[in-house]
Amino acid sequence: MRFMIIIKANQDTEAGVMPDEKLMTDMGKFNEELVNAGIMQAGDGLHPSSKGARIKFSGDKRTVVNGPFPETRQLIAGFWIWKVKSKEEAIEWVKRCPNPTGADSEIEIRQIFEAEDFGAEFTPELRAQEDRIRAKMDAGLA
Structure with a gap:
């Protein structure tokens, strides 16, 4: 089973306050434990939302x-x-x-859908397409 572990933002992370050396050291050790245990597949911190954008969809309008x-x-x-x-x-x-922030913080755990979760709607053709896409991503070609 795959899960996305979501570190929630707070006022400091949104203000762009960077973690101190101790927290970075502790997180580095934790990430190394995750990798050594064969658990971690990806992970990164995100810039504050002030550097981001959202695209709102309404029918064909963006x-x-x-x-x-x-x-x-x-x-x-x-x-x-x-x-x-x-x-x-x-x-x-x-x-x-x-x-993760050294202050009040929250981490959310969400399971990631796997192919078998989609049932009959995930046809053999769609499954083959998904396999091709994932193979390209794994090869760094996507």
């Missing part, structure tokens, strides 16, 4: 809204992609994580 965005608690400061046996295993790993 509207660009530049950041910053309100509702800091709903924004994302960083993420990991982990492959673990269960949600419970992901929870146990998150509980071992250093506090």
Whole structure:
């Protein structure tokens, strides 16, 4: 099972406050544990929403809204992609994580859909297309 581990933003991350050396050291050690355990597939921190944009869809119309965005608690400061046996295993790993901001913070765990989750609508042709796309991504050609 794959999970996205979402580190929620706070006022400091949205203000562009960078982590101190201790937190970066602690996170580096934690990331190394994840990699050594064969769990971590990806992970990065994100710039504040002031450097981002959102595209709103309404039928065929697209509207660009530049950041910053309100509702800091709903924004994302960083993420990991982990492959673990269960949600419970992901929870146990998150509980071992250093506090990602050094202050009040929150981490969300969300399971990633796998091909078999989509049922009959995911036809053999669509599955073949997905396999081709993933092979290109893995080869760095996408």
